Amino acid sequence: MSYFEDNRDRYLEELKAFLRIPSISTLSEHAADIRRASEFVRAGLEKAGLERAELIEGDGNPLVYGQWLGAPGKPTVLFYGHYDVQPPDPLEEWTSPPFEPELRGEDIFARGASDDKGQLWILVKAVEGLLATRGSLPVNVRFLIEGEEETGGEHIEAFVASGDPRTKADAAVICDTEMFAPNLPTICVGLRGIVYGELHVRGAEQDLHSGVYGGVAPNPLNAIAEILTALKDRDGHIRIPGFCDKVRPPTAEELEAWKRLPFDEEEYRKKEVRVSELVGEPEYSPLERVWARPTLDCHGITGGFTGEGAKTVIPARATAKISTRLVADQDPEEAEAQLVAAIRAAAPRGVSVEWKTIHRAAPSLVDTGDPFVRAAARALEETFGKPTVFIRSGGSIPIVGVFDQHLRIPSVLMGFGLPDDNLHAPNEKFHLPNFYRGIQAVARYLEVLGG
Amino acid sequence: MSYFEDNRDRYLEELKAFLRIPSISTLSEHAADIRRASEFVRAGLEKAGLERAELIEGDGNPLVYGQWLGAPGKPTVLFYGHYDVQPPDPLEEWTSPPFEPELRGEDIFARGASDDKGQLWILVKAVEGLLATRGSLPVNVRFLIEGEEETGGEHIEAFVASGDPRTKADAAVICDTEMFAPNLPTICVGLRGIVYGELHVRGAEQDLHSGVYGGVAPNPLNAIAEILTALKDRDGHIRIPGFCDKVRPPTAEELEAWKRLPFDEEEYRKKEVRVSELVGEPEYSPLERVWARPTLDCHGITGGFTGEGAKTVIPARATAKISTRLVADQDPEEAEAQLVAAIRAAAPRGVSVEWKTIHRAAPSLVDTGDPFVRAAARALEETFGKPTVFIRSGGSIPIVGVFDQHLRIPSVLMGFGLPDDNLHAPNEKFHLPNFYRGIQAVARYLEVLGG
Numbered sequence: 066m067s068y069f070e071d072n073r074d075r076y077l078e079e080l081k082a083f084l085r086i087p088s089i090s091t092l093s094e095h096a097a098d099i100r101r102a103s104e105f106v107r108a109g110l111e112k113a114g115l116e117r118a119e120l121i122e123g124d125g126n127p128l129v130y131g132q133w134l135g136a137p138g139k140p141t142v143l144f145y146g147h148y149d150v151q152p153p154d155p156l157e158e159w160t161s162p163p164f165e166p167e168l169r170g171e172d173i174f175a176r177g178a179s180d181d182k183g184q185l186w187i188l189v190k191a192v193e194g195l196l197a198t199r200g201s202l203p204v205n206v207r208f209l210i211e212g213e214e215e216t217g218g219e220h221i222e223a224f225v226a227s228g229d230p231r232t233k234a235d236a237a238v239i240c241d242t243e244m245f246a247p248n249l250p251t252i253c254v255g256l257r258g259i260v261y262g263e264l265h266v267r268g269a270e271q272d273l274h275s276g277v278y279g280g281v282a283p284n285p286l287n288a289i290a291e292i293l294t295a296l297k298d299r300d301g302h303i304r305i306p307g308f309c310d311k312v313r314p315p316t317a318e319e320l321e322a323w324k325r326l327p328f329d330e331e332e333y334r335k336k337e338v339r340v341s342e343l344v345g346e347p348e349y350s351p352l353e354r355v356w357a358r359p360t361l362d363c364h365g366i367t368g369g370f371t372g373e374g375a376k377t378v379i380p381a382r383a384t385a386k387i388s389t390r391l392v393a394d395q396d397p398e399e400a401e402a403q404l405v406a407a408i409r410a411a412a413p414r415g416v417s418v419e420w421k422t423i424h425r426a427a428p429s430l431v432d433t434g435d436p437f438v439r440a441a442a443r444a445l446e447e448t449f450g451k452p453t454v455f456i457r458s459g460g461s462i463p464i465v466g467v468f469d470q471h472l473r474i475p476s477v478l479m480g481f482g483l484p485d486d487n488l489h490a491p492n493e494k495f496h497l498p499n500f501y502r503g504i505q506a507v508a509r510y511l512e513v514l515g516g
Numbered sequence: 517m518s519y520f521e522d523n524r525d526r527y528l529e530e531l532k533a534f535l536r537i538p539s540i541s542t543l544s545e546h547a548a549d550i551r552r553a554s555e556f557v558r559a560g561l562e563k564a565g566l567e568r569a570e571l572i573e574g575d576g577n578p579l580v581y582g583q584w585l586g587a588p589g590k591p592t593v594l595f596y597g598h599y600d601v602q603p604p605d606p607l608e609e610w611t612s613p614p615f616e617p618e619l620r621g622e623d624i625f626a627r628g629a630s631d632d633k634g635q636l637w638i639l640v641k642a643v644e645g646l647l648a649t650r651g652s653l654p655v656n657v658r659f660l661i662e663g664e665e666e667t668g669g670e671h672i673e674a675f676v677a678s679g680d681p682r683t684k685a686d687a688a689v690i691c692d693t694e695m696f697a698p699n700l701p702t703i704c705v706g707l708r709g710i711v712y713g714e715l716h717v718r719g720a721e722q723d724l725h726s727g728v729y730g731g732v733a734p735n736p737l738n739a740i741a742e743i744l745t746a747l748k749d750r751d752g753h754i755r756i757p758g759f760c761d762k763v764r765p766p767t768a769e770e771l772e773a774w775k776r777l778p779f780d781e782e783e784y785r786k787k788e789v790r791v792s793e794l795v796g797e798p799e800y801s802p803l804e805r806v807w808a809r810p811t812l813d814c815h816g817i818t819g820g821f822t823g824e825g826a827k828t829v830i831p832a833r834a835t836a837k838i839s840t841r842l843v844a845d846q847d848p849e850e851a852e853a854q855l856v857a858a859i860r861a862a863a864p865r866g867v868s869v870e871w872k873t874i875h876r877a878a879p880s881l882v883d884t885g886d887p888f889v890r891a892a893a894r895a896l897e898e899t900f901g902k903p904t905v906f907i908r909s910g911g912s913i914p915i916v917g918v919f920d921q922h923l924r925i926p927s928v929l930m931g932f933g934l935p936d937d938n939l940h941a942p943n944e945k946f947h948l949p950n951f952y953r954g955i956q957a958v959a960r961y962l963e964v965l966g967g
Contacts, residue, residue: 091825152827158722216825257727261826270790271609272941275813276708276911279841280752280805281794286814286836291750293741299864301731339721343732344866354731362726363737364829365820370837374542374667375712375874376603377839378815378940385737386821388828390730413750415795423826460727461828489829490723 068198069190069505076190076504077173077497079109083148083182084166084175090126090149090216099212102148103127106185106210113193115208121231125220126212130231133192134205139515140437141205143234143474144192145464146185146241147214150177151489158491171497178495179486184240185210187481187500191507203515207234214241214464217424221464225471236437237468238510240503242480245456246327247496250445250506252438253478255356255457256465258391258428260401264289264408265419266368266383273379283415285383286368292418293385295411296404297361301345301354303389305407308359308400313393313430315357323352326454337484355459359400360390386423390459397425426463431475437514441477444510448502460488479507519649520641520956527641527955528624528948530560534599534633535617535626541577541600541667550663553599554578557636557661564644566659572682576671577663581682584643585656590966591888592656594685594925595643596915597636597692598665601628602940609942622948629946630937635691636661638932638951642958654966658685665692665915667875672915676922687888688919689961691954693931696907697778698947701896701957703889704929706807706908707916709842709879711852715740715859716870717819717834726828734866736834737819743869744836746862747855748812752796752805754840756858759810759851764844764881766808774803777905788935806910810851811841837874841910848876877914882926888965892928895961899953911939930958 088102089095103120106129111118115131126149134141153163153176161167166175173183188208195202209232211221225232242253266285273282297303315323330351334343345354368383370376391400405420412418431438433455442453458478465476481503487493539553540546554571557580562569566582577600585592604614604627612618617626624634639659646653660683662672676683693704717736724733748754766774781802785794796805819834821827842851856871863869882889884906893904909929916927932954938944 091827092823152821152823154821154823155723215827257730259727259828261828268791271938271943272606273789274911274940275811275815275839276710276841277909277935277939278789278806279811279813279910280796280809281802282789283791283793283795284813286817287744287748287812290741290744290814293738294745297738299742338724338729338733340719340732340734340866341868342734342866344734344864345731351732355729358731360726360730361738362730362735362830363741363820364726364827364831365822366737366817367822369814369816370603370605371816371818371835372542372603372605373544375837375839376542376666376815376940377710377712379813380815384822386826388726388826390727413795415791415793417792458728459730460725484728487722488728489725489827492722 069194073501080183080186081166083186084177085164087164088149089152090213091152099126099149103129103212106148109189110208113189114196121224123220123224128221128224129210131208133202135201136205139204140235141207143237144188144206144208145237145239146188147181147211149212149215151215155491160492172494173497174492174494176493178493179482180488181241183495183500184481187240187503187507190504195508195511203511207231222467225467232472234474236474237476239462239476239478240480241462242458242478243482243484244480245454247483248449250449250451250453251480252441252453252455253458253480254431254433254455256429256462257459258397258426259388259461260397260404260425261388261423263421263423264385264387265421267417268415269381272381275377275379278379282379284379285416286380288413288416289366289383289385291413292408292411293363296407300347303359303361305403308403311394312359328352356457357392359392359395363387391428393428393430395428397427401425426461427466429465429469435475437475437477440513441479441510444513445506448506448509520645524952531634531637532617534637535628536615538615539600540603541664542603550577550600554580554663557599560640561659564640565647572675574671574675579672579675580661582659584653586652587656590655591686592658594688595639595657595659596688596690597639598632598662600663600666602666606942611943623945624948625943625945627944629944630933631939632692634946634951635932638691638954638958641955646959646962654962658682673918676918683923685925687925688927690913690927690929691931692913693909693929694933694935695931696905698934699900701900701902701904702931703892703904703906704909704931705882705884705906707880707913708910709848709877710839710912711848711855711876712839712874714872714874715836715838716872718868719866720832723832724830726830729830733830735830736867737831739864739867740817740834740836742864743859743862744814747858751798754810754812756854759854762845779803807908808843810843814838842879844879844881846879848878852876877912878917880916880920886926888926888928891964892930892961895964896957899957899960
């Protein structure tokens with residue numbers, strides 16, 4: 066497909082323009098950037114030759130829709146992606162500014178490069194290329210692109226739940242995951258769910274002097290420490306009553322396949338995670354720990370004094386952002402109720418606690434025998450020239466659960482990111498050979514599906 | 517002494533002007549305010565009639581000095597106070613702005629009102645009044661006022677340690693503590709020491725996505741929780757090996773005297789500390805816990821994401837500000853070494869820890885039979901018309917240890933603050949009747965000392 070080769074420079078320039086928009090959905094001051102990014106995607110769909118390229122307004126950031134339904138009798142694929150990105154902080158750790166895309170070697174560095182603007186653009190360009198070269202698509206296609214993936218995605222959930230005809234499809238295709246290793250075609254069949262919220266702890270009615278009152282005053286920061294420590298032990302076992310009861314262990318076959326993956330634990334520790342030691346439940350392998358076990362992490366703590374120097378304050382209030390990752394078959398609402406009960410039980414004397422949900426998503430597991438999954442494995446194998454491997458991901462893509470629940474369709478997670486892409490961290494990047502090959506693989510997928 | 521009555525309005529206006537200077541020593545952007553405050557005090561000493569009113573420059577904020585040495589054969593008293601104040605945050609909890617003093621009822625509200633500008637001004641006005649009305653003082657007096665009490669006080673420590681003749685005195689007098697109850701003359705004979713520092717915890721080389729790496733990645737915030745919980749148990753017992761070995765218990769006589777103090781535990785809980793429950797070591801009374809037991813408190817935690825919404829980050833680094841209060845006969849350096857060893861032992865796998873000292877101060881206990889203490893008790897009794905009580909304070913006044921160590925002189929802690937003055941917290945205030953009566957009591961003290 067020389068068309069795809071010939072247009073690489075243009076693809077890259079378009080991606081750079083997309084990456085320059087700081088469409089950070091968790092920060093309300095970027096609302097205008099969110100809108101610019103949604104319009105950028107809409108225009109891209111229109112230019113690709115899709116019909117009805119439009120913004121769908123509602124509660125939250127606009128969805129972007131486009132369709133091509135000229136293949137009667139053929140299946141309909143729903144392409145999903147997101148145009149919003151994570152905040153870039155800590156800014157000082159970026160080698161180049163997060164919203165000024167920079168090429169270094171074969172990588173493009175920018176916030177959103179891999180998660181998910183680069184991968185979203187793969188979908189748009191695949192469809193554009195097929196329409197430009199053949200004048201039609203082998204199957205029917207809808208695009209449904211959201212702008213709240215990093216902050217809860219309530220708008221798309223409501224839209225999908227509404228039964229709108231624009232969501233009618235036989236399978237979803239999502240480019241928002243990674244290849245297990247460079248040049249190893251990969252389909253992700255399992256995702257963790259999540260419960261993310263804020264723990265608010267209140268002690269005295271007012272801040273207190275730690276000299277005058279230290280010894281009798283409850284300290285909400287120390288209380289957060291007590292609670293976190295009660296929820297998870299030093300070896301990474303979650304100690305929330307009932308929490309792990311529904312965890313479905315991987316099958317023996319799956320565990321065997323994982324052992325055959327090109328995974329070097331020492332290399333993973335040193336080059337990818339970059340830690341002195343991999344931690345967590347010692348009775349499970351590292352891949353099991355990130356793919357098939359729940360977690361509990363604190364993401365940030367406020368309260369008291371964090372400026373320069375010393376302030377001897379016992380704060381009246383403190384807050385911790387906490388998330389737990391869930392695996393099949395944990396239920397997010399039940400898991401959250403168990404978490405909140407455990408927090409209440411662990412709260413030390415003298416403080417009151419309150420939990421505020423930020424978002425929840427269900428875990429998912431897809432059958433590797435599904436025809437849409439098998440077709441994807443074939444298209445990837447043909448493009449990369451290697452057998453496709455099936456993996457899981459420790460991350461959460463809430464939309465997969467939403468499609469499953471409301472549309473009853475499988476999601477094919479064909480990802481082109483790499484493990485060292487620094488998602489959600491400074492110096493996020495996307496490997497450009499994967500960008501170009503991804504476009505061809507997605508185009509090939511539609512051809513395979515079209516028969 | 518009608519002079520002291522007649523000049524009240526002027527005293528108040530001067531105090532207000534002093535309180536309007538935001539001389540926050542922990543924030544470097546207030547360096548100019550620190551200088552203005554030091555000059556304000558110097559001018560005040562000069563106006564009071566002291567000789568050699570001058571700034572002593574050195575490493576850090578200037579000291580303010582003044583002297584009157586016209587009473588040969590009489591003792592020399594060294595008056596100490598500080599012109600710097602704590603930061604005012606959280607600003608939104610102040611009823612009136614912290615640096616715009618406001619009178620409400622008989623109280624003046626402003627940052628520094630009680631700690632220590634109001635009390636420092638008592639010393640200046642007492643001397644001014646005596647010189648104005650008698651033309652001389654009954655004893656020799658030196659003032660040594662610092663501007664780093666809230667941030668470590670290294671300059672005054674170096675100056676006192678240097679053996680400068682301006683520090684030569686028979687006793688120090690410090691107005692920086694509180695009365696046990698309104699209208700109850702009080703001398704504080706014991707202070708807690710402190711070790712205050714920052715715990716720096718490092719996990720991975722870079723921030724990590726909590727989905728992709730949650731389960732194998734060490735989380736420095738969870739590690740801080742582990743460490744804090746290991747250092748102190750749920751009942752407030754410090755679990756640092758050897759830490760409490762040197763703690764000197766109060767004498768049976770002291771404990772008896774404390775029981776006779778007008779102390780209502782329920783009122784203290786509800787109206788002063790304002791908590792649902794007093795916490796801490798259950799085998800000690802609340803007064804013992806704050807006066808005679810060490811503590812461990814966290815004052816603030818940085819790392820990760822604390823903005824609006826959700827960011828699923830496992831931070832590479834996190835920091836906790838931690839202090840421990842010490843009691844006689846704990847040694848700050850030994851206690852800090854024990855703390856650091858316990859932190860290292862408690863650090864979970866996969867993280868590295870580093871401790872950075874911010875400041876240290878020794879605890880102190882003064883003999884109630886000391887002649888300077890007895891004279892103070894008599895002056896207070898005569899001014900307030902009630903027997904003086906001896907208490908301790910849970911706070912730390914590092915200079916007391918410095919005077920003890922380098923000058924070998926006792927410190928008389930004659931305080932005029934009240935327990936609900938909101939030191940180091942929003943809505944700090946000073947009770948004006950104590951301000952006026954304090955001036956008279958200090959003047960009377962000099963007369964008693966002069967014989």
